[in-house]
Amino acid sequence: MRYPIVAGTFYSSDKTQLRDSITSLLSKRVTDAKINSVGAIFVPNGKYSETAELMGGAYAELFGLAQNTTFVIIGPNTLKRGKPVAISQEDWITPLGKVEYDKNFAELIKQHSTFAEFDDFAHMYEPSIEIQLPFIQNLVDSPKMVAISVRMSNMSIVYDLVNAIQVAASLYRKNIIVIAACDFITRDDGFSAEMETNKYIEMFRICQESDFDNFANLLDKSNGFSNYSVFLIPLLLMLRQKFSPLVVGKKVVKTGVKEQARSYLSVVYYK
Secondary structure, eight states: OBOOSSBTTTBOOOHHHHHHHHHHHHTOOOOOOOOSOEEEEEEOOSOHHHHHHHHHHHHTTOTTOOTTOEEEEEEEOTTOOSOSEEEOOSOEEETTEEEEEOHHHHHHHHHTOSSOEEOSGGGTTOOTTGGGHHHHHHHSSSOEEEEEEEOSOOHHHHHHHHHHHHHHHHHHTSOEEEEEEOOOOEESSHHHHHHHHHHHHHHHHSOOGGGHHHHHHHHHHHOOOSOHHHHHHHHHHHHHTTOEEEEEEEEEEEOSSTTOEEEEEEEEEEO
């Protein structure tokens, strides 16, 4: 069992307060786009005090989900512990209860991946996946998930995980939603972070699968991404399935290190 490590710091540890605040966020759609289905979202990794509205904007588009949906949640391994691509084999606990490990789907991903390994040590102190769970607990009853930690920016890992998730989904024949959680851009000042964030938003809005490698190379050269693999995995997966990206929110915040600033982004991939 993986118990919460950031309840009471990144988000409220009070069950009623937590559920009420997320319910309120999910009731406020921030876009008028005509959305029939959502395949993936990209959301921030951060404290709710900085990121909850952005997260709510994306999760609010996941309406009408089947109760047996499995959430594949991908986050960065910022502490660089454990395996490079680590799949958790535990059920996870939050103040709202348990999120169950989907053993069958996890095993299919591992079976068809070169890099993925079962490893709970990599997840022990990382908050990015944990902070997503109260949102999905407000969307479906008794949710199931596969939690995947990615330690490095690496295009081989991106292609490997995308292929493994695609094959697993086709074999599993079950509705899945991919959730990726990570910071976006970090720069020495807020203006630079804002400008670079806007540049990449415009680029991936029009990105096609044929453009993907060039776009990924630009991210690799930017040196501003803490882990671009986490951002690129849902993008490539959704390009292959002809979903379109919709940016539902962005935010630039100071990190507390001199004038340094970090941007957060909230993206919905939809048809």
